[in-house]
Amino acid sequence: MKLFKTIAAALFAVGVAGGSAFAASHSEKKDIVDAAVEAGSFSTLVAAVEAADLVETLKGEGPFTVFAPTDEAFAELGMTVDELLKPENKDKLAAVLTYHVIAGEVMSGDLVDDSTPATVQGSNVTIDLDNGPMVNDANVVTADVDASNGVIHVIDKVLVPEGVL
Template identity: 45%
Template sequence: MKFTTSFAATTFALALATGAQAENPMVGGAPMYETKNIVENAVNSADHTTLVAAVKAAELVETLQGPGPFTVFAPVNDAFTALPEGTVETLLKPENKPMLTKVLTAHVVAGDWSAADIMAKAKASSDGFYHFKAVSGDALSAQAKGNALYIYDENGNAGRVTIADVEQSNGVIHVVDSVLVPK
């Protein structure tokens, strides 16, 4: 009987662990693994090829593979396409690496922030926004509208979180539908 109880407990624990792993959403048609870091997962997302190319051009791969934790608001390819014509090509030029780095780090916040935690902070504030700083030093604001979470850049442009809480070994990714542009 002791073996059966131990076996049942082990089976239950494995089922819980497998269930938690399976709950991480797919992004860009690819599974996202909690055991992989931000870069290891992002490179597999078909929706983030522009972001990955930009991270490589800015030489931020090593940083985003570091221990963190980081919260990344990851714009999809369509968000980059929506920028004025030529913007992405200009940012990817080697001479514009400082500006590219600033734009990318304006999407990163120190810590491991779940969408629920960010929404709770926004709902609890007197103005309905949670104000925080990106790694770039730029201001970001979060607002909850019903069940939707929006992240605003310093220019007042909003990116809607379309996929929240994609857990990583070194933080969390929230997929956004807009590029957050620093001033």
Template identity: 45%
Template sequence: MKKHLLLSALALSSVAFAGGGSMVPSSNTIAGIVANDPNFSTLLAAVQAAGLTETLNGTGPFTVFAPTNAAFAKIPKADLDALLNNPEQLKAVLLYHVVSGKVTAAQVMTMSSATTVNGADVTVSTSGGKVMINDSTVTKANVMARNGVIHVIDTVLMP
């Protein structure tokens, strides 16, 4: 049943949402890039379940540390299912992946921490040419969007 709900949520990404002012993500926004990249299908489902599609399709600018499907796969299935079925907790976790403003990789590398949109700080460190956000490694930086920038990470950040 939960798998069916997840697949249904993914299918919605290509269909306009009815009511509530929600919309299909524009392809060059953060939400649009996530919606159009199969490596972010779990993130897309989470963003939709938390009601954040319109926000990440909005003006911004935002910096998003975007976990891949492989990052979500590191979370035990029961825990991930519980998170996906708790919109408030899910929203808090997702907003822990977002920093206000457009922060490029060059700027991130000069930081030791950043305050996320959920109000908590993440630790930023560099070692051997790798950038770490808490215990997550940035695997691809500077995916530019009309409303900000995405840095792809290999582990879901937990506040």
């Protein structure tokens, strides 16, 4: 449970951050949550982390690798965000959020093409480096946002584990 909570915290931080603006504003090393809050974007991800009761977790030691979808990525999700944030969908939401987190710190230079690392949710994601770094079918738009308890890679699509939505 502690690991789950820590991962959720990492997601929260990534969500609040917001792509390149996040990387630029991250001059001193803060944990993922503080860095995200300071950046002031990723409002949808932050709302999702709050709705899933994962905020408390995100200040853990880590390290974590978080693939953080942008607000635009959430807007393109087939299910509306309002529907996903409903209390009756809390378990689905937690599964989606934890599918964006890998235990350990994996910088972009450490990614291995065609590897399938396990996520905190329990399913695997596929790393593709042939056409720029990708996780499943999401492009990494900002890589290696360093935090004291891990690393954030901003992505342009919400990752959804099979059978969850």
